Amino acid sequence: MSASTASGTENRDLAAQTGGIHAREALRLFLLGLALAGVGNLAATLYFDPVPGLERAIPFMDHWKLFQFQTSYADLGFVRRGLVGSALGLAPDAAPVWLPGLAALPALALIAAMAAMLSRLTQPGLAIALLVSPGLCLNIGFDLGRFDHINILLMLAAIARPGWSLSILAPLMLLIHEAALLAQLPLLFALHLRRTGADTAFWAAGAAVLATLAALMLLGARHSPEALLAQYPLASPDSLRVVTRGLAANIAEVADYAVNRMARDLQIAFVLPAGYLALLVSVYLRMAGPAWPNWALAAMALAPLGLSIVGLDFARWFALAAINLIILTCLAARGAQRATPGWQVAALGLFALPGPLGLVYPYPLGLFSVLEALGLRTI
Numbered sequence: 001m002s003a004s005t006a007s008g009t010e011n012r013d014l015a016a017q018t019g020g021i022h023a024r025e026a027l028r029l030f031l032l033g034l035a036l037a038g039v040g041n042l043a044a045t046l047y048f049d050p051v052p053g054l055e056r057a058i059p060f061m062d063h064w065k066l067f068q069f070q071t072s073y074a075d076l077g078f079v080r081r082g083l084v085g086s087a088l089g090l091a092p093d094a095a096p097v098w099l100p101g102l103a104a105l106p107a108l109a110l111i112a113a114m115a116a117m118l119s120r121l122t123q124p125g126l127a128i129a130l131l132v133s134p135g136l137c138l139n140i141g142f143d144l145g146r147f148d149h150i151n152i153l154l155m156l157a158a159i160a161r162p163g164w165s166l167s168i169l170a171p172l173m174l175l176i177h178e179a180a181l182l183a184q185l186p187l188l189f190a191l192h193l194r195r196t197g198a199d200t201a202f203w204a205a206g207a208a209v210l211a212t213l214a215a216l217m218l219l220g221a222r223h224s225p226e227a228l229l230a231q232y233p234l235a236s237p238d239s240l241r242v243v244t245r246g247l248a249a250n251i252a253e254v255a256d257y258a259v260n261r262m263a264r265d266l267q268i269a270f271v272l273p274a275g276y277l278a279l280l281v282s283v284y285l286r287m288a289g290p291a292w293p294n295w296a297l298a299a300m301a302l303a304p305l306g307l308s309i310v311g312l313d314f315a316r317w318f319a320l321a322a323i324n325l326i327i328l329t330c331l332a333a334r335g336a337q338r339a340t341p342g343w344q345v346a347a348l349g350l351f352a353l354p355g356p357l358g359l360v361y362p363y364p365l366g367l368f369s370v371l372e373a374l375g376l377r378t379i
Contacts, residue, residue, distance in 0.1 A: 022119050029115035029127060033137040037111060040141025040356040065145045066095055067235035069103060071243070075231070077221030079243050083175040084147065092232045103145040110149045111137055113156055114323075117330035126283070126340050129348035130329065134276065134357050135322025142356035143316065147177040152323060155184040159331070162195050167205040171212040178216060179307055183320045185209065186303040187328075194293060250310040257312060266361065273318040273362045276351045277302065280325040283340050283348075288332035301325045315357040315364075322357075 070092050071085040090096065114136060118127040131137060140149065151173045158169045170188065173180035192202055221243075228240040281298050288294040301324035304317045311317070354363035 022116075025124070025127070026112075026116045026119035029118050029131055030112050032128070033111040033115055033131050034108075036132060036137035037107065037141030037144070040138040041144050043355055044142045044144070063234060063236035064239040065103070066099075067232055067239040068147065068242075069099060069145075070095075070232060070235070076223060076243065078215070078219050079221050079223075080178050080216060081147065081176065081242065083172075084150070093234065095234055100145070106149040106153060107140050107144050110140060110153055113153065114326070114330075117327070120330065121333045123340060123345070125342075125345050126348075129345045130283075130326050132352050133280075133322065133326075133348045134273075134352045134355065134363070135280075135319040136326060138352060138356040139319040139322075139358075142358065143319075146316075148179070148183065148316075148320060150176055151180045151184050155188050156327070158188055159191060159327075162192060164201045164204070166192055166201055167208050170205045171208040174209065174212045174216070178213075179304075179311070181209075181213070182306045183304045183317075184324070186300040187297065187324050190297055190300040191331075194297070247310060254309060254312060269362050270314065270318075272351070272354070273315060273357055276348075277318060277321055277325065279344060279347055279351070280322055280329070283344055284325055284329045284332060286338055286340060286344075287329055294332075297328055298325065301328055313359045315362040316359050318362065319357045 068081050069085055069088060070090045071079060071082045072089065073079070073082045073086045074089070075092060076082065088102075090099070115131070118131055121127040121130075154169045154173050154176075158165050166188065170180075170185055173184060177183075189202070189205070192205075196202070223243055225237065225240045225244050228243065229235070229237060232240070281302075284298060284301075285294055288297075302321045304320035304324065307317045307320075308314050356363075358364040
């Protein structure tokens with residue numbers, strides 16, 4: 001056997017061995033992520049209002065999310081968030097018992113995808129710490145059935161297949177949930193720009209996004225809350241405002257809440273998730289390097305925080321930003337990297353102790369319970 005043949009055989013054996021190690025690590029992380037999501041989902045039962053008959057299957061299908069899965073272009077015309085409901089074709093006055101399982105599939109796929117990405121990190125402790133940290137699996141389980149999970153999967157698909165897929169997937173994400181405009185698209189476009197530059201696919205995707213936004217704003221159907229409530233008796237009255245209320249009204253509601261109704265302890269409580277995001281930025285920059293393009297990518301990853309202007313789900317925006325930063329960290333691991341200090345790895349785990357980040361309130365099961373027990377909670 002020649003030296004070149006022997007070397008090629010050794011390389012293939014090494015690749016197979018390395019692939020097997022990654023597969024085993026990915027499976028281990030997936031099972032851990034699944035357990036964490038289960039903990040987050042059980043925690044959600046204390047805060048969500050399940051639909052009768054569905055809560056025993058998976059305790060997450062609250063009346064708010066149910067309306068999004070039922071919203072369809074056939075019933076309501078061209079409205080926001082109508083793509084998934086149009087594909088499912090659900091009756092507006094019924095909730096099939098299989099819906100929670102179907103709605104949970106994107107969450108399971110997202111956990112599997114993130115486990116596969118984290119398995120590539122050369123620091124197993126860091127991979128576990130990122131998986132355990134509150135913005136990932138705990139929050140996926142807490143907010144099971146959210147359209148965010150579908151859009152994150154589409155973002156990962158566009159990252160894995162750079163090029164013209166961006167021009168197809170970017171507008172598709174907006175039709176699934178318009179929050180993708182800040183939640184995923186800034187980071188996705190920034191990654192494309194860094195990889196291939198401002199090529200034809202980049203400009204075509206930008207034009208497709210602008211056209212989709214214009215269609216949603218100019219061609220979107222309008223409905224009264226009263227008519228919708230009669231048509232969708234299982235929906236939460238608050239969820240119906242998603243279709244009936246415009247951008248200006250959303251901004252006005254958030255402004256009124258921030259000025260007149262947000263209690264002092266809630267403002268203080270956001271120090272913790274802010275510290276969590278700062279730590280994630282530090283972990284990413286240590287791995288990727290302090291060059292300004294990496295700082296720009298980190299800034300794009302934090303773009304979901306801008307949704308706080310138009311929506312009250314403040315802790316949810318923190319969680320979306322955290323997932324973006326974890327994805328960036330996994331991508332940076334493909335190149336040269338420095339080891340993350342042990343104190344940062346430990347801190348990521350400690351941030352998860354109060355539980356999932358929640359929706360309006362950060363760490364609703366941990367921090368606010370402590371504040372209430374101490375008599376400090378005013379909400």
